[in-house]
Amino acid sequence: MPSVLTLTFSPCIDKSTTVPELIPSKKLKCSQPELDPGGGGINVARAIKKLGGMATAVYPAGGYTGKAFNALLAKENIPVIIVESANDTRENIVILEEKTSKQYRFNMPATPLSENEWKECLQAVENSKDVEFIVASGSLPPGVPDDIYARLAIIARTKKAKFVVDTSGEALKQAAKEGVYLLKPNLGELSSLVNSNHYLQENEIEAVAKQVITRGNCEVLVVSMGDKGAMLFTSDLMKKIVPPPVEVKSTVGAGDSMVAGIVYALSTGKSLETALEYGVAAGTAATLHPGTELCSKIETERLLAVIHTGETY
Numbered sequence: 001m002p003s004v005l006t007l008t009f010s011p012c013i014d015k016s017t018t019v020p021e022l023i024p025s026k027k028l029k030c031s032q033p034e035l036d037p038g039g040g041g042i043n044v045a046r047a048i049k050k051l052g053g054m055a056t057a058v059y060p061a062g063g064y065t066g067k068a069f070n071a072l073l074a075k076e077n078i079p080v081i082i083v084e085s086a087n088d089t090r091e092n093i094v095i096l097e098e099k100t101s102k103q104y105r106f107n108m109p110a111t112p113l114s115e116n117e118w119k120e121c122l123q124a125v126e127n128s129k130d131v132e133f134i135v136a137s138g139s140l141p142p143g144v145p146d147d148i149y150a151r152l153a154i155i156a157r158t159k160k161a162k163f164v165v166d167t168s169g170e171a172l173k174q175a176a177k178e179g180v181y182l183l184k185p186n187l188g189e190l191s192s193l194v195n196s197n198h199y200l201q202e203n204e205i206e207a208v209a210k211q212v213i214t215r216g217n218c219e220v221l222v223v224s225m226g227d228k229g230a231m232l233f234t235s236d237l238m239k240k241i242v243p244p245p246v247e248v249k250s251t252v253g254a255g256d257s258m259v260a261g262i263v264y265a266l267s268t269g270k271s272l273e274t275a276l277e278y279g280v281a282a283g284t285a286a287t288l289h290p291g292t293e294l295c296s297k298i299e300t301e302r303l304l305a306v307i308h309t310g311e312t313y
Contacts, residue, residue, distance in 0.1 A: 004048060004055035004267055005128055005161075006041035006135040007121060007152065009144050010110045011059045013069050014038035014252070016094040016291030022104070030095075036292045037072040038092065040138025040166060043253050045078050047260030047282065047294045053267060055135070056081060058124045060117055063088030081128070083120045087111045094252060094291055103250055103290075110141035118144045126155050133263055134159075136175075137166040137256060149175035156180070162266075166259050168192070176217035183218040184259055190223055202228070209233035220272060222262065222279070224255060230283075232276040239273050243284040244306045250290050257295040258283030277307055 014037075017030040037046070045057040057078055061069050062085035069089045073080055093106040113121075125134060134156045136149050149171050156163035162181040165172070168189045176183060176193060185193060191200045194208050202225065209221050213235055221233045229242035261282030265275035281303040285295035 003128075003131045004045075004053065004133045004135065004263060005125060005131045006045045006055050006057050006137065007125060008039040008041035008057065008059040008138050009113065009118065009121065009148070010138055010141040011037065011039035011042050011061065011069060011089055012108070013065060013072065013089065013091045014094060014292040015091060016096070016252075018096040018098055018290075020097075021099040022095070022097050034291050034293075035068075035072060037069050037076075038253075038292060040256055041135055042073070043256035043294060044135050044137055044166075044260045044263070046073075046076060047253070047257045047286075048264050049076060049078060050294060051260060051264045051282065051297050051300060053264045054079065055263075056128070058121060058128075059083070060085040060111075060113055060121060061089050062086055062111070065089040065091060081124045083117055083124060085111065085113060085117050087113075094250075096250075096290055103252075105252070110139065112142040113144050115143070118148065122148075122151060122155065125152065126159075131159055131161045133164060133267060134161045135164045135166075135259065135263055137164075137259060139167065139169075140171050146170040147174040149180075150178035153178040153180050164259065164263060166255065176212070179216050180218050182220040182222065182262075183212070184222045184224060184255075184262075186224045186226075186255070193217075205231055206233070206238065209238075222258075222276065224258060224283070226251075229280050230258065230276060232272060234272065237272065239276055241276050241280040241307060243280050243303065244311075246284060246288060246303075248287040250292070251287055252292045253294045254283045254286040257286035261295070261300065277304060281307060 017033040045055040048055040058081045060083040066089040164182045232239040258279040262279035265278040282295040285299040
């Protein structure tokens with residue numbers, strides 16, 4: 001199987017718990033918290049493992065929380081390349097209010113990285129051998145330049161690896177300017193990428209996608225649209241996949257699971273159309289679980305079968 005490498009500049013420990021009801025100024029009894037290693041590329045590597053593949057995760061980690069983060073990944077048998085950082089790895093909190101079934105997400109400030117630390121992350125990618133897919137996913141912490149994914153695009157091109165990017169803002173624009181194999185923006189990120197003065201609607205996506213591909217921003221564009229599925233574009237292909245309606249318990253990690261499904265399918269020799277189907281199935285599977293749990297292989301393949309047959313899940 002082709003070698004997959006993921007890179008995460010802002011990893012975190014995701015703590016998820018439940019309370020009967022959120023009440024100000026009152027001590028609230030929480031359920032036993034679930035701890036998961038998180039962050040864009042980390043989730044992609046974990047989801048690929050759940051789907052039956054393998055990916056090596058490159059990331060910075062520091063402090064006592066960094067050690068706890070490393071231990072969580074070790075429990076899942078994820079191959080890692082760790083860059084020691086001076087600052088502690090951050091922690092995020094997800095709370096489900098049982099009374100309303102509403103989920104509240106508290107993201108702590110990203111851990112700053114020094115120039116030496118983020119350069120060491122790039123060096124780890126550059127030193128890796130026989131890599132066929134490089135996945136860079138997630139936001140950038142303080143200290144990391146906006147052109148970091150553009151620099152990775154150059155490294156990937158030198159290594160003849162397919163570079164997959166899932167990010168936002170200026171980092172997305174810089175990566176697209178350099179040109180990558182696959183971009184996976186949502187509608188808001190696509191709107192920003194093309195400097196649209198309004199939030200793009202579904203009927204505008206095709207024209208904008210052709211513009212992005214024609215100007216060499218990427219070979220493959222996958223636009224995620226939540227419960228409306230995703231659309232895939234290349235210079236000569238357009239494909240839309242809509243998932244079946246499901247009871248959504250959490251959207252945490254759904255986008256990362258989609259990326260994992262796409263990359264996993266491509267790494268096993270599947271076509272782009274099949275990879276999109278697998279990605280939508282994996283992303284939808286992640287929403288079936290509360291908290292920060294990702295997709296499972298069983299549910300992903302069940303959803304894939306439903307997508308093929310058009311039946312109800």
